[in-house]
Amino acid sequence: ANSASTASAAAAAAASCGILRSEEYLGFRSAVAHRRVVVDDDDSLEWSMYDAGPRHVRCPLVCLPPCSGTAEVFFRQVLYLTSFGFRVIALDYPVVWSLGDWCLSFQRLLDHLSLARVHIFGASLGGFLAQKFAEQEHGRARRVASLVLCNSFVETSIFQQTNSVKSFWLLPAVVLRSTVMHNLDSISSRDREIADSMLFLNHSLHSLSQQQLASRLTLNCQDDYVEPHKLQGLPVTLIDVFDDNALTSRVREETYKCYPDAKRAHLKSGGNFPYLSRASEVNLHLQIHLQPFLNSPLSPADDSVNPTACACVETPVTSAAATAASAH
Template sequence: MSDIINSQEYQSFRCSVPLKKIIVDDDNSKEWSLYDAGPKSIKCPLVCFPPASGQADIYFRQILALSAVGYRVISVEYPVYWTMKEFCEGFRKLLDHLQLDKVHIFGASLGGFLAQKFTEFTHRSPRVASLILCNSFYDTSIFQQSATAPTFWMMPALFLKKMVMGNFEKGMVDTEIADSIDFLVEKLDHLSQQELASRLTLNCMNCYVEPQKIQAQAIPITLMDVYDDCALSSAVKDEMIKCYPDATRASLKSGGNFPYLSRSGEVNVFLQIHLRKFIETVYNCKEETQDEIMAAAAASSSSQDS
């Protein structure tokens, strides 16, 4: 087992935050898995979309840290969907089931691409309050697998896993990045052939984002990336910036493919900075903690005294 899975932090997460299973489609085999932490009174939470290789628990450090200071965080794991329309309709049904009108979405790699496509899909009746896109992309042609993507459904799981692992760092990396890779490799082993094939199909089939449909909604966007090696080239990152010229940049000096694990402290700060602007709006996803209530009361009392 990886060091992260054996850590007290991860074990505490698994003991304190239950994994929920929800079916929203007519097909009973399409089951969403999710962790939902923080105050349920919040109706515009942060929803986390994992990359192709991850399960919902890869965001456990965001769930623990942010829910501890009053944020509601939901991390989801996708059912087997083979088309983008099917995925978007399924996620909209999940939001309806959870009685959530709008959400903030934090998506990494494939998760970021799916977040953009869902925002685009619902542009006539918006369901997304903001986006945080980590090491993500807007056009699947960068993977040069559009021609073979329709055959992923019948390829052996071992072959598909090798495809994914080919994008992981191979050189010398620091302990935190190495631990994050080990953790994702272990998560990869828990995905069935159909789960992995469907995610890679969504990741590689001929598809691209229409950024104008997202920009027209005037939602805040943060582009999060790393300066060290990751699966995406500098050219892909530059294209994302061109797509969203008004987006906030959140760049980490290092972190590899999975900075939410290897540099969770920095990522959590960037997430809070992004979400802070919504605190006094209807799209707030944070409930004031007792300490914050007391601090606000003390500040108000002090101003009245003076």
């Protein structure tokens, strides 16, 4: 009965989600291929991805989703940035049970795709994983060229779930979904775009299997933290939203302390998923972050056809967006 009611609720949410019915999303689904790649000895460890833009670019932007989302949550970034000549890869994670295993599998994926370096845009859990991967490269050649962290965190204790980590793999999907949505259910919005972004993520959440959910929650909640001294010198932009979302101001302040030289992009509103609800602002911040790398060995775009060097200047910049261009 529970699974039937859950499926019914998911179907109702999907039916009322404007994003899922939009020409933009449907166009993305038809234009960008969804690939699956196995890079480990275990055939069950499967990455899936949307890889768009010029394939000869060897330092692309890689997008890592939150605990609740699939690679599709970045479809607006993929469509927009590839129109300026960028290569963008949006990923879904394999089922792994430790941060070390995730980092090893991600490294093998980069090898498989022949990517020398990558810029990483990580949302929530995706941002934490990006930091841990960059951290484990300390003392050797870096694969991470830069980081953009959106509504992310630097320690997992904030979720107060570290004692539950060992039992996630046993729990049914309906319980795991409830755990993921715990901090989101109390957030409602009259803003149609924010409400739509929550419906889209709810749909995305229901597409994940029990094993995928359990793995993500395990990575999200196992007791760990970022060691910022191992990321010194890495270009970082922090994108944070200052309306109702699951992260507290204390969590944001801890992240700021870890990255005192980072550029900060402050959005006045956008909820937990601004890459959907405030895509134009997030896309602009990504352009501003990536612009210094154009026409260099770390360029994420085909510079021979890329007009982005002037796009950031010509685009009207709001007061919120302008903060991305200055380090605090």
